[in-house]
Amino acid sequence: xxxxxxxxxxxxxxxxxxxxxxxxxxxxxxxxxxxxxxxxxxxxxxxxxxxxxxxxxxxxxxxxxxxxxxxxxxxxxxxxxxxxxxxxxxxxxxxxxxxxxxxxxxxxxxxxxxxxxxxxxxxxxxxxxxxxxxxxxxxxxxxxxxxxxxxxxxxxxxxxxxxxxxxxxxxxxxxxxxxxxxxxxxxxxxxxxxxxxxxxxxxxxxxxxxxxxxxxxxxxxxxxxxxxxxxxxxxxxxxxxxxxxxxxxxxxxxxxxxxxxxxxxxxxxxxxxxxxxxxxxxxxxxxxxxxxxxxxxxxxxxx
Amino acid sequence: xxxxxxxxxxxxxxxxxxxxxxxxxxxxxxxxxxxxxxxxxxxxxxxxxxxxxxxxxxxxxxxxxxxxxxxxxxxxxxxxxxxxxxxxxxxxxxxxxxxxxxxxxxxxxxxxxxxxxxxxxxxxxxxxxxxxxxxxxxxxxxxxxxxxxxxxxxxxxxxxxxxxxxxxxxxxxxxxxxxxxxxxxxxxxxxxxxxxxxxxxxxxxxxxxxxxxxxxxxxxxxxxxxxxxxxxxxxxxxxxxx
Numbered sequence: 384x385x386x387x388x389x390x391x392x393x394x395x396x397x398x399x400x401x402x403x404x405x406x407x408x409x410x411x412x413x414x415x416x417x418x419x420x421x422x423x424x425x426x427x428x429x430x431x432x433x434x435x436x437x438x439x440x441x442x443x444x445x446x447x448x449x450x451x452x453x454x455x456x457x458x459x460x461x462x463x464x465x466x467x468x469x470x471x472x473x474x475x476x477x478x479x480x481x482x483x484x485x486x487x488x489x490x491x492x493x494x495x496x497x498x499x500x501x502x503x504x505x506x507x508x509x510x511x512x513x514x515x516x517x518x519x520x521x522x523x524x525x526x527x528x529x530x531x532x533x534x535x536x537x538x539x540x541x542x543x544x545x546x547x548x549x550x551x552x553x554x555x556x557x558x559x560x561x562x563x564x565x566x567x568x569x570x571x572x573x574x575x576x577x578x579x580x581x582x583x584x585x586x587x588x589x590x591x592x593x594x595x596x597x598x599x600x601x602x603x604x605x606x607x608x609x610x611x612x613x614x615x616x617x618x619x620x621x622x623x624x625x626x627x628x629x630x631x632x633x634x635x636x637x638x639x640x641x642x643x644x645x646x647x648x649x650x651x652x653x654x655x656x657x658x659x660x661x662x663x664x665x666x667x668x669x670x671x672x673x674x675x676x677x678x679x680x681x682x683x684x685x686x
Numbered sequence: 687x688x689x690x691x692x693x694x695x696x697x698x699x700x701x702x703x704x705x706x707x708x709x710x711x712x713x714x715x716x717x718x719x720x721x722x723x724x725x726x727x728x729x730x731x732x733x734x735x736x737x738x739x740x741x742x743x744x745x746x747x748x749x750x751x752x753x754x755x756x757x758x759x760x761x762x763x764x765x766x767x768x769x770x771x772x773x774x775x776x777x778x779x780x781x782x783x784x785x786x787x788x789x790x791x792x793x794x795x796x797x798x799x800x801x802x803x804x805x806x807x808x809x810x811x812x813x814x815x816x817x818x819x820x821x822x823x824x825x826x827x828x829x830x831x832x833x834x835x836x837x838x839x840x841x842x843x844x845x846x847x848x849x850x851x852x853x854x855x856x857x858x859x860x861x862x863x864x865x866x867x868x869x870x871x872x873x874x875x876x877x878x879x880x881x882x883x884x885x886x887x888x889x890x891x892x893x894x895x896x897x898x899x900x901x902x903x904x905x906x907x908x909x910x911x912x913x914x915x916x917x918x919x920x921x922x923x924x925x926x927x928x
Contacts, residue, residue, distance in 0.1 A: 384717060385717060385718075385719035385856070386716055386717065387714060387715070387716055387717065387718040387719070387856065387891060389887060389891040389892075389894040389895045389898070390894070390895065390898055392857065392859065392860075393856060393857050394718060394719045394720070394856040442909050442910065442912075442913040443913070445910060445913035445914060445917065446913040446914070446916045446917040446920075447917065448917065449913065449914050449916075449917025449918055449921070450916075450917040450918070450920045450921045451921075452917075453917070453918060453921040453922075454921060491752065491754050491765045491768065492764065492765060495762070495763075495764045495765065499762065605914075609910040609913075609914075612906050612909050612910050612913070613903065613906035613907055613910060614906070615906070616898065616902045616903070616905050616906030616909065617902040617903050617906060620898060620899060620902060622898070622905070622906060622909055624894055624898070624905070624908075624909050624912070625716075625894065627909055627912070627913065628912065631912070631913055631916045631917075632916065635916050635917060635919070635920035636920070638920065639920055639924035642924075672762045672763065673761055673762055673763070674763075675758075675763065676756055676763055678822070678825065678826070679755050679756045679757075679763075679822075680753055680754065680755050680756075680818075680819065680822030680823070680825075680826065681753070681754050681756070681765065681826070682751055682752070682753050682754075682822075682823055682826045682827070683751070683752045683754070684749045684750075684751050684752075684776060684859075
């Protein structure tokens with residue numbers, strides 16, 4: 384059955400969107416990734432206009448992050464102070480991103496900018512995931528555990544130091560603010576949660592203890608994607624609540640199934656598989672960018 | 687345009703048209719996937735036994751269209767050149783009882799706006815020759831089923847009664863549509879009848895659209911609340927024993 388999307392002003396098959404939300408939710412539950420970086424390009428492939436896809440994916444990420452964050456919250460594995468500092472940067476970044484989004488949309492460069500950014504993003508994530516999962520597979524075979532070296536980084540010399548008791552850290556607020564800002568901007572322009580940047584940044588850069596990293600990043604992602612949804616609604620009228628509902632409903636169910644499946648499946652091999660999918664989507668976008676389009680002309684009505 | 691039509695119709699012409707639409711209002715509901723309307727018409731007091739020609743045109747609300755052409759820059763194709771075509775129909779349907787070029791001359795077709803070749807902008811803005819951009823727009827709209835030229839789409843049910851199906855895709859914009867029926871003999875327009883049709887969102891869809899445009903802040907906050915609620919619900923419903 385077709386369902387009409389009142390903001391996108393088009394009709395889509397509801398099962399397709401529900402299935403897409405469910406599939407991405409399953410992956411996020413299984414592998415602990417948000418999946419926005421796959422959901423947005425897939426929505427664009429199904430014919431949803433890029434601005435609507437980018438803006439609406441944010442609310443899907445809010446829902447799946449909320450679902451995950453509650454589990455960490457019960458275990459007290461959240462550094463609220465760190466999440467608040469990063470979200471402050473994130474909300475500022477979102478503001479900048481939503482402004483940029485509007486400029487790109489009006490100048491007609493939105494689609495190219497989104498595609499090109501995704502090629503870089505998916506290429507990088509895919510390559511990193513593939514390398515990491517292959518290394519993990521080798522390590523599992525060799526039986527040697529991986530550990531982080533305790534180096535002293537240049538970030539410890541920055542001013543405005545704050546105590547973060549839950550993370551047992553005493554560091555400057557500048558790095559978390561900057562990371563938050565970058566992720567907020569990415570979130571609003573590309574429709575991604577940014578967990579793939581926040582989590583490694585917290586572990587390798589801020590040196591937060593790994594047990595609070597997941598919960599803290601999820602809380603930060605909830606706040607940033609919520610801000611993205613509100614700002615995109617106000618500035619660009621690009622959030623379609625019907626599309627969001629279908630994606631969310633599929634997503635939360637898929638995520639719970641994914642969490643269950645995770646205990647029965649081998650993580651490293653799945654990660655390698657996902658890495659290949661991510662690289663494939665990136666390659667498709669790259670081919671579309673560099674090959675001569677079937678029609679050189681495109682149309683935007685109104686304005 | 688209206689003036690031209692009035693001038694072309696001789697006063698007191700015996701032969702004339704009556705026409706009607708199967709519906710004059712289309713409501714967009716949650717399961718809306720486009721609509722198929724039927725236009726009926728009849729020729730009253732035919733001037734001769736020879737069947738006249740009928741052309742039906744349906745136009746959606748006018749819009750300004752920005753058409754962009756991609757160029758290769760540093761290996762990737764990006765939008766470089768832009769022409770704005772002002773006052774193009776958002777939807778356009780034309781059908782004749784025969785191929786249009788056999789019904790009347792190009793000049794007559796253009797005068798009355800019959801057929802895709804007669805769909806021209808009110809004015810244009812841009813540094814480039816607008817014609818390739820106009821043709822690109824028509825190609826694009828045809829692919830989206832928003833511009834349709836159905837040669838022979840007007841079917842005669844009897845000597846004087848005819849019918850035409852007008853397909854409206856789900857992406858046809860909301861607004862007021864005008865359906866015009868032209869009666870021609872020997873390439874001359876003898877009578878014109880027009881009727882209107884409106885497409886609008888109703889019920890829930892209407893309320894969502896109004897909410898999103900009139901109070902976007904509350905709309906955004908509500909969307910966030912829905913997302914949080916769903917996330918919380920799923921965590922509670924699927925909570926695993928610890």
